[in-house]
Amino acid sequence: MVSVVLSGVRKSFGTVEILKGIDLTVEDGEFAVFVGPSGCGKSTLLRMICGLDEVTSGTVAIGGEVVNDVPPAQRGIAMVFQSYALYPHMTVAENMGYSLRLAGVDKAEIRSRVATSAAVLRLDKLLDRKPRELSGGQRQRVAIGRAIVRDPRLFLFDEPLSNLDAALRVDMRAEIASLKARLGSTMIYVTHDQIEAMTLADKIVVMNAGRIEQVGSPLDLYRMPANRFVAGFIGSPRMNVVAAVVGPDGRPVLAGGAVFPVRTDLAPGTRIDVGIRAEHLSPAENGDEGTLSGAVRVVEHLGSDVFVHLAVEGAAYPVIVRIGGERQVRAGDLFRVTPEPSSIHVFDAAGLRVPTRSPARSAA
Amino acid sequence: MTMTSVEGSAAPMRVSAHARKGGLKAHERRVGRLFLLPALAAFTLVILFPFLRALAVAFTRSDLQTPEPIFVGLANFRAILATPEIIGAFVTTAVYVGLATAGTVVLGLGWALILNQSFRGRAVLRAVTLIPWVLPSTVTAFVWGWIFNSRFGVLNAALVGVGAIPYPTAWLSTTGGAMTAVVITKIWFSIPLFMSFFLAGLQSLDREQIDAARVDGAGNFALLRDHILPHLRPVLLVVIVLGVIGNLQHFDTIFALTGGGPVRATSVLSIEVYRRAFDQWDLGMASALGLLWVATIMPAAYFYLRHLLKGA
Ligand SMILES: Nc1ncnc2c1ncn2[C@@H]1O[C@H](COP(=O)(O)OP(=O)(O)OP(=O)(O)O)[C@@H](O)[C@H]1O
Ligand SMILES: [Mg+2]
Numbered sequence: 001m002v003s004v005v006l007s008g009v010r011k012s013f014g015t016v017e018i019l020k021g022i023d024l025t026v027e028d029g030e031f032a033v034f035v036g037p038s039g040c041g042k043s044t045l046l047r048m049i050c051g052l053d054e055v056t057s058g059t060v061a062i063g064g065e066v067v068n069d070v071p072p073a074q075r076g077i078a079m080v081f082q083s084y085a086l087y088p089h090m091t092v093a094e095n096m097g098y099s100l101r102l103a104g105v106d107k108a109e110i111r112s113r114v115a116t117s118a119a120v121l122r123l124d125k126l127l128d129r130k131p132r133e134l135s136g137g138q139r140q141r142v143a144i145g146r147a148i149v150r151d152p153r154l155f156l157f158d159e160p161l162s163n164l165d166a167a168l169r170v171d172m173r174a175e176i177a178s179l180k181a182r183l184g185s186t187m188i189y190v191t192h193d194q195i196e197a198m199t200l201a202d203k204i205v206v207m208n209a210g211r212i213e214q215v216g217s218p219l220d221l222y223r224m225p226a227n228r229f230v231a232g233f234i235g236s237p238r239m240n241v242v243a244a245v246v247g248p249d250g251r252p253v254l255a256g257g258a259v260f261p262v263r264t265d266l267a268p269g270t271r272i273d274v275g276i277r278a279e280h281l282s283p284a285e286n287g288d289e290g291t292l293s294g295a296v297r298v299v300e301h302l303g304s305d306v307f308v309h310l311a312v313e314g315a316a317y318p319v320i321v322r323i324g325g326e327r328q329v330r331a332g333d334l335f336r337v338t339p340e341p342s343s344i345h346v347f348d349a350a351g352l353r354v355p356t357r358s359p360a361r362s363a364a
Numbered sequence: 365m366t367m368t369s370v371e372g373s374a375a376p377m378r379v380s381a382h383a384r385k386g387g388l389k390a391h392e393r394r395v396g397r398l399f400l401l402p403a404l405a406a407f408t409l410v411i412l413f414p415f416l417r418a419l420a421v422a423f424t425r426s427d428l429q430t431p432e433p434i435f436v437g438l439a440n441f442r443a444i445l446a447t448p449e450i451i452g453a454f455v456t457t458a459v460y461v462g463l464a465t466a467g468t469v470v471l472g473l474g475w476a477l478i479l480n481q482s483f484r485g486r487a488v489l490r491a492v493t494l495i496p497w498v499l500p501s502t503v504t505a506f507v508w509g510w511i512f513n514s515r516f517g518v519l520n521a522a523l524v525g526v527g528a529i530p531y532p533t534a535w536l537s538t539t540g541g542a543m544t545a546v547v548i549t550k551i552w553f554s555i556p557l558f559m560s561f562f563l564a565g566l567q568s569l570d571r572e573q574i575d576a577a578r579v580d581g582a583g584n585f586a587l588l589r590d591h592i593l594p595h596l597r598p599v600l601l602v603v604i605v606l607g608v609i610g611n612l613q614h615f616d617t618i619f620a621l622t623g624g625g626p627v628r629a630t631s632v633l634s635i636e637v638y639r640r641a642f643d644q645w646d647l648g649m650a651s652a653l654g655l656l657w658v659a660t661i662m663p664a665a666y667f668y669l670r671h672l673l674k675g676a
Contacts (some may be wrong), residue, residue, distance in 0.1 A: 047575075050579060051579075052575050052578065052579070071578075072578050072579045073578065073579060073580065073581035073582075077579065078579065079575075079576065079579050081572045081575070081576060082572070083570065083572045085570060085572035085573045085575065085576035086573075086576075087573060087576075087577070087590070087591065088573075088595075089594040089595070089597075090590075098577070098580050098582075098590075099579075099580035099581050102580060102581040102582055102586060103581055146576075146580075150580075
């Protein structure tokens with residue numbers, strides 16, 4: 001169990017700079033999740049923490065010790081790869097015991113440690129099989145088993161569940177959560193999956209184009225995204241973002257004339273973006289404060305929820321609204337919604353979050 | 365893999381109407397067989413007929429003193445077993461094939477491992493590596509003949525230059541030197557092909573598997589022993605069998621370089637057969653020897669064909 005501290009980490013492949021200065025601390029025993037669009041450098045960063053790739057500049061410290069020149073095997077790390085990377089010609093037991101064998105641990109000890117880990121992951125009956133004789137979920141468990149056998153100080157996971165089907169992914173997510181609870185090791189986890197990030201993480205690190213956009217707890221990122229990128233990336237469906245202008249009284253005004261019930265300190269006439277999540281818009285009565293109205297374009301029934309896509313005047317993209325599953329809405333209907341004032345986000349022209357106040361309190 | 369995905373999907377497979385009804389009709393099958401005729405004719409003419417002729421000649425006395433071949437039964441084979449030089453040729457062949465095959469496999473693999481690293485100029489080096497492959501074998505023999513040349517050779521110049529030997533050596537005139545020379549020439553000639561096999565094999569090795577092994581603590585030697593060689597096992601098998609077959613048959617560079625000498629030191633079976641047939645015109649002995657020679661190739665060829673057919 002160790003902390004990981006990255007300071008000014010940069011990475012270039014040839015002349016292309018992939019990571020542009022990463023500063024990050026992952027505390028002892030913390031579960032950190034890296035998220036970000038494809039190609040933003042998550043795997044590259046993970047490989048540098050692991051020692052598989054060298055940093056171009058900056059330092060990587062594990063447990064207070066700078067490990068830039070320490071080879072992967074001596075960093076006390078285990079990594080679970082997206083492709084599982086099992087050794088195809090070795091049995092499950094040999095796969096799991098390989099690192100111990102290389103370390104010169106004696107056979108009886110290897111056998112007992114493999115057996116212990118295998119029991120935890122329900123692999124005991126598969127120990128003599130080769131990887132090609134296993135299902136995807138079983139392979140995944142072997143990959144995790146291979147990691148825990150070594151009793152590492154730090155776990156690295158690179159999209160470990162992305163090759164599994166949806167149902168298996170839910171199971172394995174629970175398995176990783178229980179692993180986290182039982183081992184208490186520091187873990188860094190890369191994923192594309194919102195739900196994995198929100199449910200597993202103590203700390204989410206949102207990356208974009210080689211930089212960290214924001215670091216925080218899942219709820220922090222959901223409630224207070226630092227910028228438009230994080231707002232759009234965290235949460236599903238994506239946050240609705242519409243272009244607006246600051247009105248004379250400080251309230252954002254949409255091109256179609258709708259007024260949002262929040263106030264900012266920006267000068268009237270400033271161009272801004274207003275963000276509101278689907279779950280923070282509720283059906284409204286005519287004449288309510290700050291209602292948005294538009295024709296229903298698409299209705300998506302997901303069982304418990306219904307997502308309605310509204311063509312709101314002045315918004316470039318349809319505004320998505322979540323409503324209860326029992327409500328009847330048809331394409332073409334006129335629909336009105338009103339935003340929850342405390343959940344309205346305002347971003348300036350540079351995309352940074354702008355503080356807002358509720359209009360009622362400022363009037364008092 | 366494609367098959368299972370096709371079968372698994374709902375889309376019906378598109379096949380010809382005849383095939384769906386359980387194969388070709390009888391007259392179509394007859395027409396189909398006609399198409400085999402040219403190949404069959406060529407095979408009979410070029411391979412089967414000469415082979416059967418050789419088979420027949422092997423049991424005859426057929427040399428310059430006997431205008432008409434005389435059937436002699438197994439006499440030629442008995443003569444072969446009683447001729448120490450010919451037994452020696454089998455030994456020489458074994459040494460040559462063993463050294464040349466081992467050398468090609470080891471160096472080809474090593475070279476492939478080097479060319480599989482990423483470094484500047486790799487593409488150029490890969491291209492250059494293929495040159496020996498495209499050179500005609502007589503040119504290869506000529507080039508190496510000059511390298512080993514006692515008076516003007518690069519090898520002597522280099523060795524004398526660095527002080528490894530006091531004065532130039534006539535490499536091709538010593539028995540050990542001649543064998544070394546023909547083996548090196550063959551290795552040089554075969555490396556490109558073998559290297560390509562190994563390189564293709566290495567490129568299909570999962571990079572994450574190697575990464576995982578490094579995280580598990582594998583050094584370069586453990587990587588080679590536990591991951592690269594097991595991965596290359598099928599390639600290795602094919603390469604060794606092909607190497608053995610190729611080296612057993614090899615003739616031209618040896619003939620051009622040493623002609624089998626000095627004192628039969630490099631007189632492998634191919635040279636021996638040639639000499640019996642075209643120096644001494646003893647066709648009976650040459651054919652019998654040829655048959656024995658083919659028999660030594662058979663096991664290797666059998667393994668190779670079985671492997672190929674299983675793979676297909
Ligand atoms: N060995 C390499 N040489 C050159 N460029 C590389 C190399 N490895 C990665 N890159 C580049 O670095 C960038 C980041 O790659 P990386 O694999 O870290 O992305 P990622 O965030 O993990 O993406 P994904 O979510 O798709 O896995 C990509 O643009 C990629 O093309
Ligand atoms: Mg990645």
